[in-house]
Each structure stands twice: as structure tokens, then as C-alpha cells.
Amino acid sequence: MTRRHVRHRPDPVALPVPEAPIDPERGGLYTATELYDTTSYADSLDARAYAWSREPKSPERARLRALHDFAIDEALDAWIDQRSIVGVMGGHAALRGDPTYLDAVRLGHELGAKHVVATGGGPGAMEAANLGAFLMSRPWGEVAGVVDRLVGVPTFLPSVQAWVAPALEVVRDVGERPQASSLGVPTWFYGHEPPNVFCDAIAKYFRNATREAILLEICDAGIVFLPGAAGTVQEVFQDACENYYALPGRAAPMVLVGRAYWTELLPVWPLLERLSHGSPMEGHVHLVDTPTDAAELLG
Known part of the structure; x- marks a missing residue:
């Protein structure tokens, strides 16, 4: 498995696309605050982009999605350069606080000291591994305390808003950290599953096949x-x-x-x-x- 060659391109030129909630020529990866940009999840950029992806197919929408995913691909190449990436794959259905979730938190915590921990960027074991890496500089007792703050809302069903609220509070409380240690690579193909907020950067794609291949490809450390x-x-x-x-x-x-x-x-x-x-x-x-x-x- 090899790391992809980092490609460079000229500064993007914004296209007038009032119908699209996303910028197809964006110049960087997403952040959690960008995807969760409103108080109500239903009005957020993440939810709007998913709804847009479910609209009837048209050549223009297909072109914009392809341009967007290419822009994310380029931004991800630049972001991973000079970083050691280790992937953590696991079930999306793990509930906050259950044994599988705690195992993933511990794994992310231990790996995050030396690597960037990359996951599919969603809920369950993915959120747990990103959370552990996000808190890699904190002692395990503090990490376990953060999990305790989350278990009251174990899953994003029936309310994404209720699920994400305590996680965003954790991110605000932790504040600045010494280094980037956590990456999410989700897709709007599974847009009914929201992205977790513990990633330093989020490479969100429309095409799941592209996202799957790239997520595995970038994990040069295993x-x-x-x-x-x-x-x-x-x-x-x-x-x-x-x-x-x-x-x-x-x-x-x-x-x-x-x-x-x-x-x-x-x-x-x-x-x-x-x-x-x-x-x-x-x-x-x-x-x-x-x-x-x-x-x-x-x-």
C-alpha cells in the first residue's frame, strides 16, 4: 500500500451554483463546525448537502458532485502529506459506552500519540476511535470521564441534534490541542448517518466507492x-x-x-x-x- 502522490493545482475559481449547498471548488477539507453550521441539524450544511444528493439526477448535479469530490481528493492529499496515517475500521452501530465503543476509544487514544487515526468519520466505533485520538494527550481517566458525558445519548436515532449536542460541548471544552491526530472520511451516500465531530479534518465525499478506496489507500501505517x-x-x-x-x-x-x-x-x-x-x-x-x-x- 502506497501513499498517493500529492498533486497541486491552481487556486480554484468559484462557480456560480446557487442551487448547490456545497462549493464544488472548495480549497480544503471540512471541519465539524462547518458541517454543523446551524443550531438545528435539519438546517445544517451536512443535512442540506445530503438532501441535495438525493434530488433527481441531472448532468449539472453530477458534474458539481464530481468537481466537489475531486476538490476533496486534492485537499486530502495535501492534508496527509508528512503525516503517518493509521486506519481504524469497525461497526457503525456501537452505542456510546458499550464494550465495543470503549475498545475503540482506547485504541484511538493509544494510536493517536504517534499517528493520525483515520476512520469512516461516522458514529459508533468510528466516533469512538476519533474521540480517543482527539484526547490522545489527556490521561485515560479524563477520557473515560468524557465518555460518561456522552452515554446519555447513546445513538443518533431518533435525534441527530440530541446526539451531537454533548459531543460539540466536549470539543468546545477541550479547546486547542497540541497536534492533529484524528481524520474522518465519511460519505453522503450514507447521509442518514451523521459525521462525528471529533476529527481535526473531515474529507466528506458524495461517491462512496471513491471514499472507500481512498480511506484504505491513505492508511500507510496500517x-x-x-x-x-x-x-x-x-x-x-x-x-x-x-x-x-x-x-x-x-x-x-x-x-x-x-x-x-x-x-x-x-x-x-x-x-x-x-x-x-x-x-x-x-x-x-x-x-x-x-x-x-x-x-x-x-x-
Whole structure:
């Protein structure tokens, strides 16, 4: 797995697109405050962009979405330059405070000291890993206290506004941090799932296929796979494909957390291990028991 070449382009020229809530020639990644730019989530940029993406197809809308995603691609290339990126993949359904969520918080906290932690940028384990990295400079007791502030609203259903409110309060209370440690790469394809607010930068795409490929591609320091369902399994084998065909010495680590989960409940591990034999990724796939084990492997 290799980091993409950083491309540079001239300063963008804004296009007159009054019908579109997004700027198709934007020059940087999103921030949480930009996506949650109104008191009511229903009126926010994130919600408006999702609603716009669901409108009937037209050549003009398709062009604007393509231009937007290209702009995000360029901005992301620039943002990741000179940064070590490690991915954390896991289920979107993990409730705040449940064991899977806490495992992801701990993993993000331990990885964030040395890497930028990249996730799909949504709720569940993704939010948890971004939260842990966001607080990487704080002691674990303080991190656990922040989780306690969030558990009163365990999920974004039925109200995104109720779910995001305590998280935004945490971000305001933490204030400036010593370094960027958290990245989200979500998509409006799953726009019914809101982005979490603990990322230093958010690369939000319209096209999910583009977003999936790029999220895996940028994780040059490796990827940790927490227990998840179909989406996580897809990411395991999509990443395995990249590593299988990688040039010698260029495969990135793949770490599956949860021995029983990946060998019994969803027996992905036996196939992944067998696939690695004789390929560039041999010796780069790992099965561990705990998030701490995964963090130690990736250093």
C-alpha cells in the first residue's frame, strides 16, 4: 500500500451554483463546525448537502458532485502529506459506552500519540476511535470521564441534534490541542448517518466507492479492524487485495482485533491468513485479542 502522490493545482475559481449547498471548488477539507453550521441539524450544511444528493439526477448535479469530490481528493492529499496515517475500521452501530465503543476509544487514544487515526468519520466505533485520538494527550481517566458525558445519548436515532449536542460541548471544552491526530472520511451516500465531530479534518465525499478506496489507500501505517458487519468485512478484503498485489516491502499491516469474533462468528481470519501465504502481505496480517495488542503492534 502506497501513499498517493500529492498533486497541486491552481487556486480554484468559484462557480456560480446557487442551487448547490456545497462549493464544488472548495480549497480544503471540512471541519465539524462547518458541517454543523446551524443550531438545528435539519438546517445544517451536512443535512442540506445530503438532501441535495438525493434530488433527481441531472448532468449539472453530477458534474458539481464530481468537481466537489475531486476538490476533496486534492485537499486530502495535501492534508496527509508528512503525516503517518493509521486506519481504524469497525461497526457503525456501537452505542456510546458499550464494550465495543470503549475498545475503540482506547485504541484511538493509544494510536493517536504517534499517528493520525483515520476512520469512516461516522458514529459508533468510528466516533469512538476519533474521540480517543482527539484526547490522545489527556490521561485515560479524563477520557473515560468524557465518555460518561456522552452515554446519555447513546445513538443518533431518533435525534441527530440530541446526539451531537454533548459531543460539540466536549470539543468546545477541550479547546486547542497540541497536534492533529484524528481524520474522518465519511460519505453522503450514507447521509442518514451523521459525521462525528471529533476529527481535526473531515474529507466528506458524495461517491462512496471513491471514499472507500481512498480511506484504505491513505492508511500507510496500517489498519486495525474491530468487530463489525458487512461493511467492515468488505474493508478487510478490499485492503487485503491492495496488500496482496503490493510491491515487495510495500504492504501495510492489517490487524484484526477479537480472536473469537474473526475465527468463529465471522471466520474471516482463516481465509485472510491463507491468502497471505507467498504474497507480499505475508507476515503483515495479525490477529490479536485486545486494542492494546493492536496499538503495540503498530507502534
